[in-house]
Amino acid sequence: MIEARPSRSAVGESEQFSQRDAVSVSARLGRLQFHHSGKFRVLQLSDVQDGPKVSADTISLIAAACDASRPDLVVFTGDQIAGYDAAYAKTFRKRRWSTGWDGVYAAGRSVSNWVGSALQGINGGQVQTAGTADASGDGPAPSLAEYEYADEGREKDLELTKDMVRRSIAQFLSPLIERGIPFAVTYGNHDFQCGLDTAQMDAIYREFPGCLNPEATAARPTQPRKQPGSGLPNQTVYACEPGTFALPVSDLNGRRNVFGLAIVDSGDYAKTGGYGVPSRAALTFLSQIPALLRTKAMVFQHIPIPQFYELLRPVPTTTPYAIQGYRAYDSQCFVLDENKTLAGSYLGEGISCPDADCGEFEIMRRSEGYFGLFAGHDHRNGFVGNYEGMMLGATPTCGFGSYGPVPRKRAARLFEFDIRHPHNPRTQLLEFGDLVGKPQTHKAYTFALSHMPSSTGDAVNLLRKPGVLAGGLATLAALFASLRASRRRR
Known part of the structure; x- marks a missing residue:
């Protein structure tokens, strides 16, 4: 497992991707392209969602999935x-x-007050700013001098956060780097x-060999470019925004694009409530990608789109295993439509x-x-x-x-494309x-998280599972998880 901060030397780092023993055939060939076998493989990993110390079981799954699929x-x-x-408490943004003061220590007030205010929501979910009552509600607003002091400390806190994020990334990327597998990254909520904003995180990912995320500063989405340091010197990239870009996949000889991969930042939260959507620039870019690549593409993003509900069938609330919809769909319960x-x-x-x-x-x-869109975000869904x-x-x-689901169901998704029908992987x-096999670390904790309701509606969903109340296991698991991981939510 990689713990040390990686070198920023793109040339030195990329050399391992030219080695003949790299697992990724594309890494050996210098671009994303079909093999002589007529195959091309992509591995999707979603919701690692961990702190500075990534679970050893997560790393084991990533490594085993890479070995099994050779993407x-x-x-x-x-x-x-x-x-x-909790490690990011001082720089936390809800x-x-x-305001930028959500998680900053200022004027002698504790971090917990600031973070608590951000989590609980003040004045309709926003922390008050200077000139009003302070966020903790226990005194006058800090003076200008106090805010200046906090600003100085904030820079140090942000640097510490960058180091912790870098350490986390190094851990879950280590199986890829060891095997010579390039990667692309988008972001969630x-x-x-x-x-850290997405541009800052993009820069950290690019410190690691194999990263195909392009620099999006003053990006010209219609202009193809290369990504130095990725280890794929002949790969073309179209850049829009951090976390939003397109990667063509070529034929055996690199003469034409067979299909494309559209990586999209799907946004995070909406001011009106619920989850957000891709930016206008990203949506415009989506409309341009087919013409740029001169072929069809598949979209990868974090948050699913409303059309996912078209794959479900409404059922009575008393139906075993029925699932209540989310927000705009919460008046109905659903099961998967087997015909779709x-x-x-x-x-x-x-x-x-x-x-x-x-x-x-x-x-x-x-x-x-386009021929497909795949998302993550909903930890317990796999369809x-x-x-x-x-x-x-x-x-x-x-x-x-x-x-998430029970430990045995946590997973990576493999796509195998065949050059004879590349748009039907x-x-x-x-x-x-x-x-x-079985998890090796924090077994009780993992069991609790597997049975923990992620929302009020999810708690009702769990009750619809036949036998879930037997022995009170679900209740005990939910209580345990609430005590140990009340803030590890969707």
């Missing part, structure tokens, strides 16, 4: 960093639009909460999509330039279906640091139980 590329689809972890989803799919919680449809699916459908000719899929968490979940 050309790994795509991380957000919430790699549990930004709410929402992007809240928890990454930024550590206090693949065998082996499962639904473990409501689909946490934005309340309003931003038009992303319509952009994909209207352009006729694939087809809606209006588009593959839609949910990938469960691969992490052991937050809530074969996909399957590579599950911990099959690849590794």
Whole structure:
């Protein structure tokens, strides 16, 4: 496992990706392209969602999935960093639009007061700023001198956060780096909460060999570019914003693009409540990608879109295993529609999509330039279906640091593309139980997180599982998890 800060020398680091024994065939060939076997493989990892010390079981799953699939590329689809972890208390941001004082020690007030205010929400969910009553509500607002003192300390706190985030990234990337597998990263609704914006995190990821995330400063989305230091010197990248870019995958000779990978930052939270949507720039970029690549593409992002509900079937609330919908859909309960989803799919919680449809699916459908969209975010969901000719899929968490399905069901998702029909990939979940076996660390904690309700509606969902109350196990597990991990939420 990598613990030390990696070198910033892109040339030195990329040399290992040119070695013949690199697991990724594309790394050996210098670009993302099909093998002579006619195959190309992508491994999706979602919701590592852990603090500075990543669970050893998470690392074991990532390593075993890489060995089992030998992917050309790994795509991380957000919430790699549990930004709410106590380690980031001093730089914690609950929402992007809240004041910069959410987690800062100032004027002799404790970190817990600031973070507590951010978590509980003041004045409709926002912490008050200078000139008003202080955030803790126990005295006058800090003076200008006190804020200046806090600013000086904040820079030190941010540097400490960067080091902790770098340490976390080094751990879950170590199986990839050891095997010579390049990777691409987008972000979720928890990454930024550590206090770093996506551009800062992008820069940290680029310190590691194999990172294909391009620098997005003054990006020109329609102009192809290379990514120095990625170890794939011949790979073309189209950059839009941090966490939003496109990667073409070429044929055996690198003469034409066979399909593309659209990596999209799907946003985090909406000011009106619920989850956010991709930026306008990202949506515009999505409309341009098919023409830029001259082929169809698949989208990878964190938050699912409302059309995922089209793969479900409404059922009475008394139906065993029924799942209550999320927010705009919470008046109904659902199960998977077997006529629209693949065998082996499962639904473990409501689909946490934005309340309003931003038009992303319509952009994909209207352009006729896409064949699928896969997301993470909902840790207990693992399904694939087809809606209006588009593959839609949910990938469960691969992490052991937050809530999710039972340990054996935590997984990575493999995609195998065949050059004879590249827009209809074969996909399957590579599950911990099959690849590794039983968790080796914090077994009771992991069990509790597997049975912990992630919301009020989820608590009711758990009660619909036949036998879940037998012996009071679900109640005890939920209580245990609340005591040990009350802040490790979706």
